[in-house]
Amino acid sequence: MSKAYIAVPMGDPAGIGPEIVVKAIAEDSLHEEGKVVIIGDKETLKQAADITGLNNLEINEITKASEGRYQPGVLNLFNLANVDINKLKLGEIQGAAGKAAFEYIKKSVDLALDGEVDVVATTPINKEALAAGGVNYIGHTEMLADLTDTDDPLTMFEVKNLRVFFLSRHVSLRQACDMVTEERVYDYIVRCSKALERLGVKEGSIAVAGLNPHSGENGLFGDEEVAQIAPAIERAQKDGYKVEGTIPADSVFHIALNGKYDAVLSLYHDQGHIATKMVDFERTIAITNNLPFLRTSVDHGTAFDIAGTAKASAVSLVEAIKLGAKYGPKFKR
Template sequence: MATERVIISIPMGDPAGIGPEIAMKSLTKKEIYDVCKPLIIGDTAVIKKAISIVNANLEVNEVASPAEGKYELGTVDVINLNNIDMDKLAYGQVSAQCGQGAFEYIKKAVELAMAGEVKALATTPINKESLKAAKVPYIGHTEMLEDLASSDDPLTMFEVRGMRIFFLTRHLSLKDAIGQMTKERVHDYLIRCDKALQRLGVEGRRFAVAGLNPHSGEGGLFGWEEVEEIKPGIEAALKDGINAEGPVPADSVFFQALNGKYDAVLSLYHDQGHIAAKMTDFHRTISITNGLPFLRTSVDHGTAFDIAGKNIAESVSMEECIMLAAQYAPNFTRNTL
């Protein structure tokens, strides 16, 4: 029996960026409608303009609530917040109205998710400078979602071609990141990563922790972090029933995960995991924010102001983002980590 299609909300992102374009290109694809019911949260005028830019054969259906959507190929269901003055919209430009608009689309999408009216969010790019111009007090999606959903320290996971990557540290200098690689943190993150995959419906969860130094330090020959911090953290997680091994040398662990040996890798720092994912397939690397009361997937690229409004942007990432949300949404559990 076919799985019932779930409603995936798509806040359209910064109106001056590529978000509306890639969303409209994605909604010309039958495979999207085969697996979910996509709902745009945005501004009807901007959406109609984006449809024109990408030369799509789409009709807009304004709805007041998710339950009213048609969810048929050829029709774009939109909750219209009507918050953009088209006379002042300039593609590729930082704008307070666009920053405020992008925030309001996300806020509405979160409200719908918290109320159970949509099953997941698939987010498009927003612009930090436009948010700042609008005096929106967040630097990005994660901080915004954390506050709006009253969550604590959301956990980022990348997925690309079935390979999943978590991050022990993210936006820190490498020197500062190494200081955060403690046995306590490794232990805690392995527990949180296991719970995150459990919420996504992944069974038989197997983890690897990437090494920091060449050959994972070779027993202290090339550094002591693995011996003194990383390995003890893994051992503590094993005692708690987490199926984890490592540290596995970083030059091989991602290849092994890509080929099915592990269900996820815990990357120790930002670029270690980002490079592995994006070299595997840049356009299909999707970010999943765990630890929220709802499922959220996101493209892992920006607003691309330099090509906005020109029908140049590829929609592969957006399509993958929606499809991944649809894949995980039916099994996703709403309890927090």
Template sequence: MTATREIIAIPMGDPAGIGPEITMKSLTKKEIYDVCKPLVVGDAKVLAKAIEIVNADLKINEVQTPAEGKYELGTVDVINLNNIDMDKLEYGQVSAQCGQGAFEYIKKSVELAMNGEVKALATTPINKESLKAAKVPFIGHTEMLESLTNTKDPLTMFEVNGMRIFFLTRHLSLKDAIAQMTKERVQDYLVRCDQALQRLGVESRRIAVAGLNPHSGEGGLFGMEEVEEIKPGIEAAAAAGINAVGPVPADSVFFQALQGRYDAVLSLYHDQGHIAAKMTDFHRTISITNGLPFLRTSVDHGTAFDIAGKNIAESISMEECIKLAAQYAPKFSSNTL
């Protein structure tokens, strides 16, 4: 066992999705309890049903505060918000009560983290349509966390098999994403990426920037974005003391990062980094949200409504999500950067 097992809050996600199932499956594993103290925030009735579905030898221990938890294998410590009508719960269906419930689990978990009662959050899937049905004014976790913590533009990082990937742009069309690839934005993000890595306890911080065009534009033969914006942004960051290189052709930079040449890669757009991470290991790709007042890790898959309630969903991603939170939590600085 590690010297310090930090308390990790796990909001159980959309009750109609696979979140409760994969959480209960994860908490049957001794290695989870070896490295942290997992605390589920959710609805005890839904969790009891999930235990039945996955046929796990687990007992629920309802607590009012994190300090009351037992944190021992076989016992699931739960802060029970008791906000789901089981007679109306339908697995795999969009539901306002589930969207509202999922939001309330996250909100409560954030409150615990902001109060210092838990060290980190390991989040499970939520459903955008259910959030909309509940009139929750956010489309996803990042937007919720941004608002609940008053954080501007949180920084997303993926980690898989030791490779770390940051994203210059996220949910934009490729045309709009390219318009965001300015010298100033590249420089700013490289500085922020370096700060995020430092905050996570990464001492060596060599960051490569992926190229946009084939062969990183080949000096302007296949596009001028690298010449006019991306490379000048890298040079400006380097002049400010950031160990940044590139642009490195996107068809090789992620492989090189896996080999240890770089400590992180700045992906220029959503699919560029997502494809690289998920082709490396889909189930072990974990998302970390940087820039918040606390550490947050997340599975990088959805609610999987098509298999919810059927004991089909794999828990590997959730297990890795919790273990990564436990790994970084002792090193994580509570001061925002």
């Protein structure tokens, strides 16, 4: 099986993105996983190499992914040359940096839509910097949805043997509870099953987490499980989907981690985030599953407080690239 081409946008130039990019590329073993291209700014990456002591890293400018030299010690770069290094202030919110970060992502998406790369593995961006730069998106998911004309992108986290999908993302807990309806739960069971298949997991089994303590104890602690979730599960089972639930949230993630289920449907943001990050914070990787291409992502921010100090860990980015390499060749467009 051929190696996947993986595009990595550099992230906010004022954050830790450039540093974790050069640290990741400097890991020789990463080049055995896939063919990685960086979309960013050469001067910013040279500065990051100086900060991290990786001055021996060769930056190879390319205009096509096929021009890359995929070997240890080489960083293959689509250089957008869109940062004035003399004005860049590390660790600070800047409109120019937010605008540049968006341009890296857009170029990555263009490469993926053109079929030049198989995977986009994203690095941190900053919402305030985006806004200051006139980029009107609140985050990666919304940005990618708009750039690819995708309705309601499907988020999945993976860490070790645990995969978690989310019924809702960035809404209040009150709104998240209101979104637990029979139609939405059924729709997500179907979509999650199809997403697993796209990743090469055929006839994947899904467990639906309970919303209330002990899954509501048959209506004693809330009736969402009885009134909304159970009918959705029964309907999906009749339609041939491998789904069980509800299973109390205090045990379902542990059960899935130990191999009984291929994935868990979490009913709100923090329910699944806490579960995955307690398994391994740095190695919890996000996948956006129903785009025209596979997208993986680090699950941390720009960390302005340590930008320019060389303290940032590249573990999450390395894992995001590895996960892209794992699923990229299997992913069904």
